[in-house]
Amino acid sequence: xxxxxxxxxxxxxxxxxxxxxxxxxxxxxxxxxxxxxxxxxxxxxxxxxxxxxxxxxxxxxxxxxxxxxxxxxxxxxxxxxxxxxxxxxxxxxxxxxxxxxxxxxxxxxxxxxxxxxxxxxxxxxxxxxxxxxxxxxxxxxxxxxxxxxxxxxxxxxxxxxxxxxxxxxxxxxxxxxxxxxxxxxxxxxxxxxxxxxxxxxxxxxxxxxxxxxxxxxxxxxxxxxxxxxxxxxxxxxxxxxxxxxxxxxxxxxxxxxxxxxxxxxxx
Numbered sequence: 001x002x003x004x005x006x007x008x009x010x011x012x013x014x015x016x017x018x019x020x021x022x023x024x025x026x027x028x029x030x031x032x033x034x035x036x037x038x039x040x041x042x043x044x045x046x047x048x049x050x051x052x053x054x055x056x057x058x059x060x061x062x063x064x065x066x067x068x069x070x071x072x073x074x075x076x077x078x079x080x081x082x083x084x085x086x087x088x089x090x091x092x093x094x095x096x097x098x099x100x101x102x103x104x105x106x107x108x109x110x111x112x113x114x115x116x117x118x119x120x121x122x123x124x125x126x127x128x129x130x131x132x133x134x135x136x137x138x139x140x141x142x143x144x145x146x147x148x149x150x151x152x153x154x155x156x157x158x159x160x161x162x163x164x165x166x167x168x169x170x171x172x173x174x175x176x177x178x179x180x181x182x183x184x185x186x187x188x189x190x191x192x193x194x195x196x197x198x199x200x201x202x203x204x205x206x207x208x209x210x211x212x213x214x215x216x217x218x219x220x221x222x223x224x225x226x227x228x229x230x231x232x233x234x235x236x237x238x239x240x241x242x243x244x245x246x247x248x249x250x251x252x253x254x255x256x257x258x259x260x261x262x263x264x265x266x267x
Contacts (some may be wrong), residue, residue, distance in 0.1 A: 023221055024144065031051050034048070034050065034051055035050050035051050035052060038050035038053075043166050046230060047230065047232060048165070048230075048231050049231045054231045054234045054235060054238070056231070057231035057232050057234075057235050058238070060231070060234045061220075061235060062180075063105060066220070067220075067235070067239070068140040069187070069215075070215060070217050070219065070220045071218050071239060071243075072216055073215045073216045074205055074209065074216040074217045074218065074243075075243065076139060077133070077136055077137060077203075077205055077208070077209075077216065078140060078201045078202055078205045079201075079266060080137050080140075080204070081136075081137045081138070081139070081140025081143075081144055081201050082135065082140065082141075082144045082197060082198055082201040084087035084138075084144075085140065085141030085142060085143065085144030085148075085197065085201070086144045086145070086148045086193075086194065086197040086198075086201075088141070088145055089144065089146060089148035089149035089152065089193070089197065090148050090149075090152055090190070090193075092106060092110070092149055093148060093149040093150070093151070093152025093153045093156070093190075093193075094152060094156070096110075096140045096149075097152060097153040097154075097155070097156030097157055097182075097186075098156060098178065098182070098250045103153075103263070104189075107153075110146075110149065114146045115266065118139060118142060118143055118204060119207065121139070121142070121219035122139065122207070123188075125138055125139055125210045131213075134203075136208035136209070136213065137206070139204055139207065139208045140201050140204035140205055140208060141204075142195040142198075142204070143201060143203060144200055144201045144202040144204070145197075147193045147196035147200060148190070148193035148194060148196075149193075150193070151189045151190060151191065151192050151193030151196070152186065152190050152193055154189055155185070155186030155187070155189025155190055156182055156224045157194075158185075158186070158189065159181065159182055159185040160185075163181055163185070164177065164181070167180075167181055182261050186257060187258055187259060188255075191251065191254070191255040191258065191259070193248040194255075195248055195251050195252070195255075196253050197246065198244075198247050198251060199244055199247075202240060202244045202247070203244060205217075205218065205240075206218050206240060209221075209222070210222050217236045217239055217240060219238065220232065220236055220238070221233050221236035221237070224236070
């Protein structure tokens with residue numbers, strides 16, 4: 001009876017190909033409508049170039065090598081800022097989460113800095129570090145720091161206190177409690193922080209490159225805007241969106257491998 005029930009439930013679920021097809025329905029419908037409206041002049045092609053025109057610009061930039069050279073620069077900046085800000089956020093999140101004295105000393109100041117908009121510190125970063133790579137990487141790092149810091153802190157403080165009581169009964173040392181209890185229990189929150197930090201790294205990259213840059217996808221978009229080359233601007237937007245999506249999928253796959261032990265609702 002249980003095998004029959006399992007078979008019926010499995011048969012009722014859509015396959016991976018069907019799920020992927022469902023996800024493509026809305027984008028495909030929007031692209032078709034966009035192309036049709038632009039083709040018949042219902043919307044301005046100056047403001048909204050058709051998907052076909054954008055594809056032509058993408059192919060042209062890719063063939064010339066400009067797109068890939070700008071993307072490499074942007075990817076290095078985003079990854080460097082993420083590693084710097086996210087790594088520091090993880091470290092301080094562990095300190096503040098594990099030690100109450102660290103929370104009292106560091107958390108109020110960090111929460112105050114978190115409320116400062118990134119655009120507000122751009123002039124200071126330019127004055128302090130110039131318009132070179134340092135200011136751009138630090139601006140990205142600022143955005144990547146706080147999601148990992150907060151989620152690491154919340155993950156540690158969210159561990160059930162009863163588990164610590166069991167660990168004391170078993171005679172676990174402080175180091176064993178952290179390695180075998182705290183960190184595994186905090187992994188879901190930490191991975192969520194990684195996803196958010198990585199996404200904000202790409203957002204911070206856009207801000208950094210649009211303000212002061214001589215290379216990168218953001219610079220390519222800014223330069224195209226000055227010459228009213230709208231298709232290139234859309235190409236830059238698509239590249240940023242695709243890079244963010246691919247990086248998020250990579251983190252989700254890593255999260256799935258790390259959390260294979262966790263039995264959670266799949267929808």
